[in-house]
Amino acid sequence: MRTRLAIKTHALLEHFFPERRVFLKSDTDTRFIRLRPSTQLAVFAGSAALVAWAIIATAVILMDSIGSGNFREQAKRDQRTYQARLNELSSQRDLRAEEALAAQERFNAALKQISVMQSELLSSETRRRELETGIGVIQSTLRSTMKERETARGQLAALETSIEESGNGTLQTAASNVSLNFLSDALAETAAERDKVIADAQEALLHADEMAHQIAVMRERNDTIFRQLEEAMTVSVAPLDKMFRSAGMPTDRIIATVKRGYSGQGGPMTPLSFSTRGEEPTPDTLRANRLLDQMDRLNLYRIAAAKAPFANPVKSAFRFTSQFGYRRDPKTGGRRMHSGVDFAAGMGTPLYATADGVVTHSGWQSGYGRLVKIQHEFGIETRYAHMSKLRVKVGQRVSRGQHIGDMGASGRVTGVHLHYEVRVGGKAVNPMIYIKAANDVF
The missing domain is CATH 2.70.70.10 (Glucose Permease (Domain IIA))
Known part of the structure; x- marks a missing residue:
């Protein structure tokens, strides 16, 4: 079976690759090289493999060249996109810087307004205390005047009674006439003083009403100032508080640390205390003290912000x-x-x-x-x-x-x-x- 297969294979090779001889002739001798079918097949296969390798290598190089060109184009496009993104980020950064500068200017303006409002608040509070003191003096004077009027009325009644008793007797002397004239003058003087006291009392009541109206207007104005100050404090303190919390810095510890380095007291940030008689502080005083505490907190935040790398x-x-x-x-x-x-x-x-x-x-x-x-x-x-x-x-x-x-x-x-x-x-x-x-x- 193998012999037949070998014979058929040899015949097939003889058909496609017949045996050939290559003669090499010299001056004295002639030789030849015998090329069998198997040798020719091997040479043909090797040549075909070499040609196929050359074709594949050329195709690979060509595809790689085309791919490299596409990659370079893609890299250039990515670079242009990246550069455009960088320019956009730079523009946004500049915009944020301008916004930060504007915010800083608004913050400084708010601080100036707070300072002016604080001065107005202190002056209005001083004026209110002066008005309250004036009202107390007027009320005290009014009470004394009312007491004197009642005393004068009692004296007048006693004199009228004594005159009636004297008229029922038999006094006919000039001395009794002189006494009656004296009493009449005294009664007239007392009546004039009474009328003056009544007029003064009415004027004092009118002045008291006017001062009460002024106090009401001043309290309304103080409430407006307080409200504006509270709003300004909220706008100023909240961003700073958020800034420290966003940076992971606990605000209570930060404020305590700054206070240890700035522990002096006095000046406009000292809590208000208007009462000297041991009375409870008024709602306005408590409200003003809360504002002063917020202003102190704002100042501490400002100091802390300068000490942290923001x-x-x-x-x-x-x-x-x-x-x-x-x-x-x-x-x-x-x-x-x-x-x-x-x-x-x-x-x-x-x-x-x-x-x-x-x-x-x-x-x-x-x-x-x-x-x-x-x-x-x-x-x-x-x-x-x-x-x-x-x-x-x-x-x-x-x-x-x-x-x-x-x-x-x-x-x-x-x-x-x-x-x-x-x-x-x-x-x-x-x-x-x-x-x-x-x-x-x-």
Whole structure:
């Protein structure tokens, strides 16, 4: 069976690839090479495989070229889209900055209005106390006048009785006439004094009614001032309270910390106390004290806001190049924690302190390059890395918005940018928590 199959296979090969001989002739000898059907088949198969490989390789290269062109076009489109998005974000950031500036101006105007209203409130309260004192004096005078009038009436009745008793006797002397004349003059004088007392009393009552009307008008005005002050306090304190809570900072602890550093008392923020006779405070006094407490809280919030990193370290045009959290390391390609945010701008862009504090480091540190560390209140520290130039020294006290250095590319970097960190109790937190929390206030 195998022999037959081999014979048929050989015959088939002989049909398509007949045996051939290649003669090689020289001057003295003639040789030939015998090309059997199997050899020809092997050569043909090898040539066909080589041609097929060339065709496939050419097709792959062509497809890869076409695909690379499409990928480059897609990359360019993505880049244009990304650039448009960055421009839109830059416009939104500028708009937010303008809104923050307008909010700050409104906040300052509200503080000025509150100060004016507080002065008007204190002056109106003083006027009210003066009017109350005047009414008390008038009422006391009126009571004394009424008592004197009653006394005069009693004396007049006694004199009339004595005159009647004298008229029933037999007194005929000149002395009795003189006494009657004296009594008549006394009665006339007493009647005139009585009329004057009555007129004075009526005038006092009219004055008292007028003063009562003035007090009512003044109380209505005070109520209007109180209401405007309460509304202004609500508008001013609520955004600050929301800002601290959004940043994860407990307001009670923040206020207690600020109070420990600003514990002096006195001045316009001292609680009102108008009574000197041990009386209970009036509703207006309680209302005014609540407003003063809110104003004190607003002032403490203002102090605390300057001591926490709610500002932006870069005021010039920039773009975010890396967020807080795990990311692909630009140097090694591995996954690594990024403990801050990166702001990219031109070389030498000014950098600013985001809160009041004390510089604890200003120099070179491995990986960070030229680095500035600032210690703030509430256990908060900020770091500004990869600077090209340092403008503060260790131990120097800085204020929010103070120029502390210039953007650069020192240390472990791939380009010019600022690496900005916020640490609370030594632990890195997302700086955008503080920056975003202050968007509606500053």
